Amino acid sequence: MSSPAFLIDASIYIFQAYFSPYNEVRDAEGEDMSAFVGFLQFLLTLQRRERPSRGAIAMDNALFSGFRHALCPDYKSNRELPDENLARQLGLCAAAASALGWPVFASERFEADDIIGTLAQRTRSLGIEAVCIVSRDKDLAQLVESDGDFMWDFTANRRRDRVALERELGISTTLIPDYLGLVGDAVDCIAGVPGIGPVKARALLQHFGTIEAMYENLDQVSLLPLRGAKSLVAKLSAHEAQARLSKRLATIVKEPVDCVEPFALVDEDGVSLSSPQLSALELVCTDAQLPSALTGRLLSSCAGLMGVGDEVVQ
Secondary structure, eight states: OOOOEEEEEHHHHHHHHHHOTTOOOBOTTSOBOHHHHHHHHHHHHHHHHHOOSBEEEEOOOOTTTSHHHHHOTTTTTTOOOOOHHHHHHHHHHHHHHHHTTOOEEOOSSSOHHHHHHHHHHHHHHTTOOOEEEEOOOGGGGGGOOSTTOEEEETTTTEEEEHHHHHHHHSSOGGGHHHHHHHHOBGGGTBOOOTTOOHHHHHHHHHHHSSHHHHHHTGGGGGGSSOTTHHHHHHHHHHTHHHHHHHHHHHSOOSSOTTOOSGGGSOOGGGGBOOOOOHHHHHHHHHHTTOOHHHHHHHHHHHHHHHTSOSOOOO
């Protein structure tokens, strides 16, 4: 099997560095640069370990402008737009990733999950046999479809293939949107069906397969060996529209309709890493106004990826 395409959920690792109490970095003006430096160190470490030849970085620029907000104003209403400092760091993260050779994609309409889902679908159509989803967000497990695919929680160094994920979740990875359509997702403000918890949701999906099939055969719910099965019919009926909407909100886009954004049109070159550009990375670090010693260490790590040498800044 050929090497997988590494599709990285950037926000996870940017915000992990941003909120970490062990990763405080200041620029020459005293401004926080922890998110930028932490993300750059993460990428350098990943590249040193895996030497990937294919992959992409997905940035999240659709916090309140994505199509899901048009469907449901409450969706992710618990989030806040980045302040000026964090917005600057996000831009630096994208620039650094490009300097390290990664294709970087963002959209005002589609979230990072959708970008990853679309890229995964595109890579499969190009004959790339496996994808590695670099994230700890379980929602992305719905993209682990083939036996060669896997999710990698980089921080915990935990890799799970489809079999391991399905054993952990108790359902097929393809049914994650249906599952969230029933139980909801408080993190993303997805309502689900009130009173439906994980046990009942799994039982319903194991019997019916999908939310759509369940609603086509709703009368059968009362016959299931579930506590309160008879009252469950009325509950599901009363919240049918909400369940269907919740599933749609939780479904990652893999084939966006009428989308001409670069991530939706990539060919094999579009998910191929290029050689790191030391001079480009130095410019990004200069723009970030990092301490010279830290810049030297970061550039040395990049040079190591290129086989240039260990000391590039004195």
